[in-house]
Amino acid sequence: MASEVKNILLVGVGGQGILLASEILSEALMLSGFDVKKAEVHGMAQRGGSVISHVRYGEKVYSPIIPEGEADILFGFELLESYRYLPLLHRDGRAVVNNLRINPPGVSLGQENYVEGIPEKITGHFPQSKIVDGMTLARQAGDLRTVNTVLLGTLSHFLEIDESIWQQALKARVPERFLETNLKAFALGRGV
Amino acid sequence: MEKTILSGNEAIARGAFEAGVMVASAYPGTPSTEILENIVHYPSIDASWAPNEKVSLEVGIGASFGGARALVTMKHVGVNVAADPLFTLSYTGVRGGLVLVVADDPELHSSQNEQDSRNYARFAKVPMLEPSDSEEARAYTRLGFELSEQFDTPVFLRSTTRISHSKSIVFPQEPLSPSTETGLVKDPAKFVMLPGNARKRHYDVEARLEKMAEWACDQPFNRIEEGTSDIGVITSGISYQYAKEVLPEAHILKLGLVHPLPKRLIREFAERFEWLYVIEELDPIIEEQVRAMGIAVKGKDTFPICGELTPGRVAKAISGKEASPAFSHDEVLPNRPPSMCPGCPHRGVFFGLNRLKAFVTGDIGCYTLGFMPPLSAMDTCVCMGASIGNATGISKVLPPEERKRVVAVIGDSTFLHTGINGLMDMVYNDSTATVIILDNSTTGMTGRQDHPGTGYTLGGEKSYQVDLEGLCRSVGVKHIHTIDPYDLDETRDLIRREMERPEVSVIITRRACMLHKRDILERKPPLFVDPDKCTACKACLRLGCPAISWEPEAGEKGKAQVNRLLCVGCGVCEKVCKFGAFGVCDGE
Ligand SMILES: Cc1ncc(C[n+]2csc(CCOP(=O)(O)OP(=O)(O)O)c2C)c(N)n1
Numbered sequence: 001m002a003s004e005v006k007n008i009l010l011v012g013v014g015g016q017g018i019l020l021a022s023e024i025l026s027e028a029l030m031l032s033g034f035d036v037k038k039a040e041v042h043g044m045a046q047r048g049g050s051v052i053s054h055v056r057y058g059e060k061v062y063s064p065i066i067p068e069g070e071a072d073i074l075f076g077f078e079l080l081e082s083y084r085y086l087p088l089l090h091r092d093g094r095a096v097v098n099n100l101r102i103n104p105p106g107v108s109l110g111q112e113n114y115v116e117g118i119p120e121k122i123t124g125h126f127p128q129s130k131i132v133d134g135m136t137l138a139r140q141a142g143d144l145r146t147v148n149t150v151l152l153g154t155l156s157h158f159l160e161i162d163e164s165i166w167q168q169a170l171k172a173r174v175p176e177r178f179l180e181t182n183l184k185a186f187a188l189g190r191g192v
Numbered sequence: 193m194e195k196t197i198l199s200g201n202e203a204i205a206r207g208a209f210e211a212g213v214m215v216a217s218a219y220p221g222t223p224s225t226e227i228l229e230n231i232v233h234y235p236s237i238d239a240s241w242a243p244n245e246k247v248s249l250e251v252g253i254g255a256s257f258g259g260a261r262a263l264v265t266m267k268h269v270g271v272n273v274a275a276d277p278l279f280t281l282s283y284t285g286v287r288g289g290l291v292l293v294v295a296d297d298p299e300l301h302s303s304q305n306e307q308d309s310r311n312y313a314r315f316a317k318v319p320m321l322e323p324s325d326s327e328e329a330r331a332y333t334r335l336g337f338e339l340s341e342q343f344d345t346p347v348f349l350r351s352t353t354r355i356s357h358s359k360s361i362v363f364p365q366e367p368l369s370p371s372t373e374t375g376l377v378k379d380p381a382k383f384v385m386l387p388g389n390a391r392k393r394h395y396d397v398e399a400r401l402e403k404m405a406e407w408a409c410d411q412p413f414n415r416i417e418e419g420t421s422d423i424g425v426i427t428s429g430i431s432y433q434y435a436k437e438v439l440p441e442a443h444i445l446k447l448g449l450v451h452p453l454p455k456r457l458i459r460e461f462a463e464r465f466e467w468l469y470v471i472e473e474l475d476p477i478i479e480e481q482v483r484a485m486g487i488a489v490k491g492k493d494t495f496p497i498c499g500e501l502t503p504g505r506v507a508k509a510i511s512g513k514e515a516s517p518a519f520s521h522d523e524v525l526p527n528r529p530p531s532m533c534p535g536c537p538h539r540g541v542f543f544g545l546n547r548l549k550a551f552v553t554g555d556i557g558c559y560t561l562g563f564m565p566p567l568s569a570m571d572t573c574v575c576m577g578a579s580i581g582n583a584t585g586i587s588k589v590l591p592p593e594e595r596k597r598v599v600a601v602i603g604d605s606t607f608l609h610t611g612i613n614g615l616m617d618m619v620y621n622d623s624t625a626t627v628i629i630l631d632n633s634t635t636g637m638t639g640r641q642d643h644p645g646t647g648y649t650l651g652g653e654k655s656y657q658v659d660l661e662g663l664c665r666s667v668g669v670k671h672i673h674t675i676d677p678y679d680l681d682e683t684r685d686l687i688r689r690e691m692e693r694p695e696v697s698v699i700i701t702r703r704a705c706m707l708h709k710r711d712i713l714e715r716k717p718p719l720f721v722d723p724d725k726c727t728a729c730k731a732c733l734r735l736g737c738p739a740i741s742w743e744p745e746a747g748e749k750g751k752a753q754v755n756r757l758l759c760v761g762c763g764v765c766e767k768v769c770k771f772g773a774f775g776v777c778d779g780e
Contacts, residue, residue, distance in 0.1 A: 014530065026359060030197050037325070039358040041301045042222060042639070047530035047561070048738050062436040064325075064358035068504035069515045084525055091518035103741055104528040109566065109733050110742035110750065112526040125519050 005058035007066040008155075011085045012077030013102050014048045020173065021077075021148040022053040025155070028169035029057040032161050039064035048105075050081055075155055077134075077148070078102050079118040086122065094128035096155050098147065100135060130154060130192065137188045143178075146185035153189020163190075193364045200355040203326040203362050204293055205230035207333025208263045211289070212368040213237055215255035217248040219609065220638040221267030222302040223356040224295035228265060229641075232650050236370055241641060241650045244576075244609040245270035249277045249292065256290040256346075257383060259374035261337050265293040268309050269575065273610065275312070278346070280385050282316045283393040285344035285400075288371060289337035292318075295351040298473045298500035302353075304556060304575060306498070308474035313348050313451035317397050319404055320348035320451040321413070322429040326360040332448065334365075335413070343400050350450070352473065354430045354500065405452035413448025414457055424465030426458065426478060426489070430501070431471045437503045438510065442469075453481050462487045469494070469510075473501050532561050534739040535760035537632050537703035540677040541601070543735055543768070544684035545569040550599040550691065553586065555579035555611070557603035558636040558705075566734045570601065577602070577610025583625040584618050596691050600627045605635035605643045608658065612667070618696050619668035626690045627698045629660060630677075632705040640707060664698045671697035678703060680767040706760060716761025717777045719754050725773035726751045732765045732774070740765060 008025065012018045022038055029036045040053040054066045066088065074089045076082025076097040089095065099119060106112035115121075119131045132154045138147040149170070156166055166186065174182045198206065204227050208216065216239040218228040232239040242248035245266045252264035266274060271294050278292070294312070297303040313320035321336055323329040329351065336347040381389050408414055421441035428447040435444060445461045447453070462468055462482070470479040470491040479491030495501065495509045508514055532539050542562035545552055546569040554560060554570035555578060563570035572582055583600035590598070602611045607629050615627060635641040642648040647657025661672050671693060677683050683701065690697040718739075728749035732740050739758035744750040754765075756777065766774040 013528065026197055030195075030361060035361060036197060037358060037360045039354055041353060042226075042357055047533060047558070048528070049530035050528040061360075062433040063503045064354060064360065064430075064433065065502055067437065067507070067515075068502070069517050080525065081528070083521075086519050087517040087521070089518060093518075104526045105531055105736065105738065106526045108738065108741035109736075110730075110744055115523065115525060 007071045008055040008073045009071040010053040010075045011081045016077045017148045031165045035061045037061045037064040083118045098134040141185035143181045149182045149185040150189035153186040154192045198362045200329040201226040203329040207330040209234045210367040211334045211337040212370040214260035214370045216263040217251040218265040219245045220641045223353045224265045224267045245274040249274040256286045256288045260288040268296045289340035290346045291336040293349045310477040322350045322450045324432045401452045409454040409457040417444045419443040424468045427471040434506045438507045535706040535762040537677045540680045542567040542569040551597045553579045553582035553600045555602040566736045580614030584623040598625045604631040604645045616667045629700045631702045634705045674700045677701040718756040718759035
């Protein structure tokens, strides 16, 4: 497998804005001069289902989907979904995960149990991982909806992308009137 | 022009614009929908939603006959609907170039089957291009129009979910101007396909394919990428990317044109290798043709025929070894299937159907989720429009008492797509079933597109809005009722009454989709559960609303609870609760 290609897997629940986050991420990677591919599925997945987006970058990327077990970073917006896709992470990989629990229908109906202790399981197996209190930071930024930008800020730590490029990518994708709160959210996340 | 990152669908729209397309027509369908949603932003193109794929292709054919370049797009199963004009279009050929984009869905991410459209290229004798990333999607769309005119044929462009919904870097080119040569031309030998004319055209079709197969041997889109190992691979589309990923040292014959195949080129390539793979998703289309040339290959004996390929699946097929993950679960995780949104107007209808123990012949749309527990109120789902014919057929073989239980349920977009024909048959042939049209004023499933029943066009302009009641009346339905599905009891009573009636009746449940773009929905305050009144009967849980959850730790027996962030205040749960435990939060 082409070794110089880096892989980021974004996972979460439909409606959390994962596709927008992967959009901004890919934009920033392209602006940094990389070849970039990203893959995701629209349709059924949007209705509160499990959502997954693959982002790959490097000098030359072939497959838009990440080979199994080759994700360098698992970027999770929700605990259970992050845990679900943990097997796709490379043994030296890391997870960057939002400390948020959203009950799937079976749990809401009291028929199934949510998995307990996910943050510890993740950091136990992948010690370089980071669990982020995205919601708290988004509240600090002044708008709960900026949680994705907070998380991107934390992710940005681990990527070789200039801060100015991140700002450019955010400007390109975030509507003018939300830009300021989003830049603040990004900085808060980056400071984690 | 500057490079940019585009999805396959955005790139196809761009390619069509560059090719000087004048007319684009489609019916939405995942993963093809965004092509038209993007193309509508190019003012030089007349882009519109058709009520179904057959009409969209016929519109495209008309534009081509008028001398313009035309783009038609659909999902794989859409070609089944459009197959009739397609097969004869192959005989007439084109005047202005015509490209039919078909987006397949290996793995059935959002479809009812996994058919491989390359079969249609062979069956209808229509050339097919297959891009392997967004840049090729742009370039091949443009190329498709050139081939269409050069060889006097419609041209297929085949995409798949992983092309349409993946993004990669694209280098846009300068656009051509749309043709100025449009106008009426009489050419009956070409455009009037009666036996005498069509018989002659069939010879042209065969000659065209033969000529193209030879010509394609020397074209840059069918190319050999030399490697260093002694393995040869023939591949195309997204499978090419997986082949490069997994076998970086192999020699690769990458086919850009998957029909007709460049036989001479394939033979020259194949002769050099002892060990030859054909890597293709779904059916062994390339493989069987290569074998028919007397060449031994490894194909579906090695790679799966069902589902999509992935780098991992290709690697495993070749090595026989499963990759061992660094981590694997030792517990079963709760699933997270998609579900109807909070406040979805469909929910109450299925709740009622469940209580009435109806046998529901279903259809395709968001409401198909009504088959899932706890609503569990859909018993069949075949293809768009099938619910009504299915209800007619099943009623024919049931005793009168059981016949009453049969209810067809269909969305507004689906009804106008191909449901109306079934209703005509129902009245004409004296069926007795009940039909429910779920009118949420949009094509919800595919991301909320307009259709003739919404009264708006793809461009967002106001247009005539089909009068569903009037339409049903005009085909002879005598009993037509319209109701707000939020009125839970009234809806159920009405359905019960109409099920009893030994005649065709139509119930239109009318309320806009919660995510509707245009209707400014009144934002209602969320509800809450009064724990003192909740008796833990769990009746509200049977609605399957994502905003209602069960808190087993609350009280002695547990309590229901409303997630305020998700609740949109539709109030349907309040109507289900016999104990008045639901209240409306005030002041928010
Ligand atoms: C032949 C065909 N074309 C397109 C589709 C994609 N598709 C699935 S359901 C649907 C329409 C859904 O709209 P509607 O019937 O109004 O129901 P809603 O989703 O709004 O509840 C479409 C276009 C398909 N499955 N088959």
